[in-house]
Amino acid sequence: MQITVMSGKGGTGKTTIATNMALSLQGVQFIDADVEEPNSAIFLRPELSEEEKIVWRNIPEIDHDKCNRCRECIDFCEYNALAVLGEKLYVYPELCGSCGGCKIICPEDAISDKKRQVGKINWGKINARDDCDSMEFWQGEMTIGEASAVPLIEELKKEINEERTVIIDAPPGASCSVIESAVNSDFILLVTEPTPFGLHDLKIAVELAEKLDIPYGVIINRSDPEGDEIIEDYCQDKHIKILLKIPFSRKIAVLYSRGKPFVKEMKEWREKFVDLMADIEGITA
Ligand code: SF4
Ligand code: SF4
Numbered sequence: 001m002q003i004t005v006m007s008g009k010g011g012t013g014k015t016t017i018a019t020n021m022a023l024s025l026q027g028v029q030f031i032d033a034d035v036e037e038p039n040s041a042i043f044l045r046p047e048l049s050e051e052e053k054i055v056w057r058n059i060p061e062i063d064h065d066k067c068n069r070c071r072e073c074i075d076f077c078e079y080n081a082l083a084v085l086g087e088k089l090y091v092y093p094e095l096c097g098s099c100g101g102c103k104i105i106c107p108e109d110a111i112s113d114k115k116r117q118v119g120k121i122n123w124g125k126i127n128a129r130d131d132c133d134s135m136e137f138w139q140g141e142m143t144i145g146e147a148s149a150v151p152l153i154e155e156l157k158k159e160i161n162e163e164r165t166v167i168i169d170a171p172p173g174a175s176c177s178v179i180e181s182a183v184n185s186d187f188i189l190l191v192t193e194p195t196p197f198g199l200h201d202l203k204i205a206v207e208l209a210e211k212l213d214i215p216y217g218v219i220i221n222r223s224d225p226e227g228d229e230i231i232e233d234y235c236q237d238k239h240i241k242i243l244l245k246i247p248f249s250r251k252i253a254v255l256y257s258r259g260k261p262f263v264k265e266m267k268e269w270r271e272k273f274v275d276l277m278a279d280i281e282g283i284t285a
């Protein structure tokens with residue numbers, strides 16, 4: 001079972017849900033795919049391996065002795081990553097999509113590949129609790145200045161252990177990196193909050209889950225009996241299941257600010273996440 005935890009925007013509690021759920025279940029592999037800002041380790045506190053995997057991608061390197069500035073590569077590049085300035089052809093690595101097309105198309109054989117670091121992958125384990133086996137932990141960390149998280153997330157997902165319950169903490173939003181995180185998942189958990197902004201972003205996330213054709217359900221974080229209506233009405237209208245509500249609670253907020261997953265202090269919540277998992281299994285069966 002592969003579950004991706006998504007939210008239409010940052011700050012809705014996506015990582016809180018993903019980490020607390022992971023700590024409540026047995027046999028979990030946790031993958032932090034929010035590679036621009038991985039922060040699940042703050043809550044899960046894994047023992048990280050000293051090894052790490054560097055992820056590279058190819059970008060073009062120009063042989064200026066061979067290049068006659070014919071501009072064929074510039075016209076070909078859909079990413080606008082090449083330009084002639086003065087007498088020289090320049091590559092803008094941050095824009096390059098590493099498709100390799102310019103190298104193939106160059107009539108002068110003036111382009112070769114140069115490696116550029118996209119990011120790194122770390123892994124480790126978490127001894128979740130005495131009555132629970134250790135959790136596998138993986139996270140990607142993107143190099144500052146890189147334009148796309150997709151190559152790193154692709155590499156991170158190669159580490160998926162199909163024998164475990166995989167929980168993927170996706171990046172916020174609805175970009176390519178979110179799609180890459182969620183693709184091939186068995187279920188998507190959409191985390192939202194009962195505000196007009198929450199609803200707006202939930203609608204975008206629902207559209208994405210529909211396009212991916214992956215079953216999904218909603219969790220309302222910072223739930224408020226007075227305000228949940230805004231999400232409940234939408235979900236009822238669209239026949240979307242609300243699987244769990246996490247109340248707006250000072251205790252949860254204080255624990256969060258201390259980097260402490262709330263299931264560690266409020267043990268009754270473990271059972272609720274176990275029930276949530278059973279619901280997901282029921283939906284996907
Ligand atoms: S296609 Fe080759 S020769 Fe033409 S501008 Fe690009 S690198 Fe230079
Ligand atoms: S590898 Fe592809 S994206 Fe990068 S510069 Fe060449 S054509 Fe453009």
